Amino acid sequence: MRLMDWRGSGMRGSLPSMSRTLGQPTQWGLHYGQLVDAHSKFGRSLGGPDEDPADEAESPAARRHIRQVVTELGQVASFLGEQGLRLTDEATATFLDLVERELGPALTTLGRRAEGDYSPDVRVERHPEFRKAAPEKRAGLSPWSLFEAWVKERKPGDATVNRWRAVMRGLDAFFEGRDIAAITAEDALAWKDTLVTPERSAGVVNDVWLRAARVNFGWALDNKRIASNPFEGVSVAVGKAAPKVREREFEEAEWSIILKATTGPQPGRIAAHNAAARRWVPWLCAYTGSRPGEVTQLRAEDIQHHKAGFWVMKISPEAGAVKGGQARTVPIHPHVIEQGFVEFVQSVGKGPLFYDPNGQRVKRDDPTNPVQAPWVKQRNKLAEWVRDLGVTDTNISPNHAWRHTFKRRAVRAGIEKRIRFAFCGHTSSDVGDEYETPTVEDMAKEMMKLPLFVATQGDSGAL
Template sequence: MEADEAARASYPGKADIKSERDKLMQDAKAGLIGDDALSQLAASLDFLLVRDARSIDRAIREARLAALRREFAAGETHQVQHEIDDYLDRHGLTAEEGSAERSVLANQMMRAEIEALKRTLERDEGDFGGQPSDPVVKPPAKTEELEPVRLSKLWEDYRDSRIQAGFLRDKGRRQEPVMRHLRAYLKHDDARKVTKRDLIAWREQLMTIDNLAAKTVSDIYLSTVRSVFAWAYENERLPDNVAEKVRQPKPRKTDGREKGFTDEEAVALLRASRAHVPKPNQFGFVRETSHMTAAKHWAPLLAAFTGARISEITQLRKEDIRQEGDRWIARITPDAGSVKSGGYRDVPLHRQIIALGFGKFVQAATPGPLFHGATDPKHYARAAQSVSDELGKWLRSLKLVPPGVRPNYGWRHRLKTQALELGLTMRVIDAMQGHSGRTAGENYGDVTLVAKARVIDALPDYPLTL
């Protein structure tokens, strides 16, 4: 249509027509035009072309349109052969005579030119608003601009719905960094713009640049994103779930040894724990906090006799430890931070823990957390996890954690092993550790403190004196 605009702009105006007419009349008066009809026609030709430029141009376009329609209906392409060759030359392409590619190109060129010519004829009548009707040249329909779906808001709503349903006992603290990492990688906050290709590329960065383990990428990062996007799709926040099939294969883990501490390893670790004395720096200043020192003294021993997760121990508060008669009891509760199983559980404390002075330590402590310094309950879980991580690093630095054993889980595996060796009731051990029953039948009946105390009392003391 730009060519049509240019052609119309070049049509002769009234001044041009008058000028050409005056020139013709001057030639006639000067006797420059012969008396025969042929000479008069030749002399008048330039004037006629200027005067009738619009109608001549229209007639040419009408003839071209008729020829194109005729050939298109007959399946012929003679009218556009030169145009095809010119197009192929300009783009460095080839299409053999009679080939399917050349036929398709001819077809589309003819349809496009027919549309253009129809619009030019409409303009001759003063209608400049005509729109193409053939899909070959018809502009795509305008799509409604959709409101962005913010990833950050999507995560907040997903988290709140899961918490309301009784899940995410840690309030999503483990998953929130995943969503922050994804937004930072994408450099935008619109879930509508996220593609499967984006998530695959993000996965590759986690593996190759961030050097995360395949299990971490699979079980934490991709699992979180799949859950959020699945929730968004199910709740009609997104039209599809682009994360559904994005996964990371994990190597099958092979154990080169037992998962729990052996007797010798457990004794060496507990002796080091009980003997720990924080060292001052070169200026005589002790940087280690009293909470961390207490955690190094007591957390391994508490883990050894309760099978609790280290973070469940490091979140214990003074008010979570109570004495009933001559029995001391620890309550592991989400009120103090995070409990993977969800609800609270009471665990009687072993006699050796009390004999070594844990009861007196609790009585002397100020109300609140025993092993970390957080004062806001909202920060308890994160502070307890931080202490748990530091304990693991400390034990590894002492070369007391053998390869293949996770310091925060070695005690849980060991307690199960001890229970099997002693013939203790595994259902009671499961209840102490916060594990659910293996069958529906095992969930009937309550595991009481009396039952737990009987199992705890059956566990032997550790030889901690040299």
């Protein structure tokens, strides 16, 4: 019988059966003698069989030697390994000092048991009864596998997956793949403290990094995989906002540069769909306030002639992606039609207007790493092109600024709010507004109030 097992059991089992495992009395006497020798080597007294070792000053060398003997006699290393316990150096030293106090009395008692003496061991009675802690509940998910499970069930948009992918990879690396049920609120705070960097603002940390962790762990909580969400309520302090130096709409000089470039010469080797995107997407955004990605995904069949005599474009999730998943129909301004937009659409015939549907080569089946949609790539190319034209102010977006430009020009032209919202696909918090949703005919009528985009750099007419 091993000493550490005996102390854990309290020797309260079947005594005759245990006697067969206790060995010879001389075995325990020999071990006791080894313990006495370890103490006496350094001039220390072990004390009586039922006494604690004398509390005497000793050198570090003496302590190391005695702890080594205690480890061997008590078979401490194998005991900790079988229990699945890993102790720090400091905790190991404390544990061995405690075992040392019980080792002498335990060896003496085991010797008596081997001789057939099963009288009560009063020393054992002074210790609390050993109760093995219940195993800690595990979720069976690491931060990354949690993200995989969340994506599989919730099926979020590609933009969200791509934005949160780096977050959950970082979380998984920080916790070294630890089970999510073992991540505490204190652990969440420790991770949070590493996130703000010169390249990553507190606002981004709150809006992207901590939100991704909170949503994913919230899903685990809702699905009974964890008892609490350690990221709930965790945030970083956001400093004073940077001063606003300008409005987010294009200034006249900026939109003039872009719209003039749409009719200017293009590089000879540019692909036809890229040239078409430069030619028409800025104009459609300027007169409709649509998101650039909604325009770059348009198909020829989405451009239709309305029975009332005007042209419309249908923005639909069927063509790609629409924020909120709500399709809408938007009239196209006559100024765009006059420039030959319908003729361009008819030349395409069918299919995407601004990207090559056969040009995408990368294929992946990993839902946590979706391939960037071709209309998103085209939107990003347009942003780079606008920057190359000289619209370089980082306080505005080279694409999204068209929405701000449209909304401000529309309000100055006296177009009512519900019409502006309908053009841009914005929703109102007022439930009553749902009863006043404008028709496309209403939108087409109000659209005529918009001022034309007129050149100001050496030109005198509408672009």
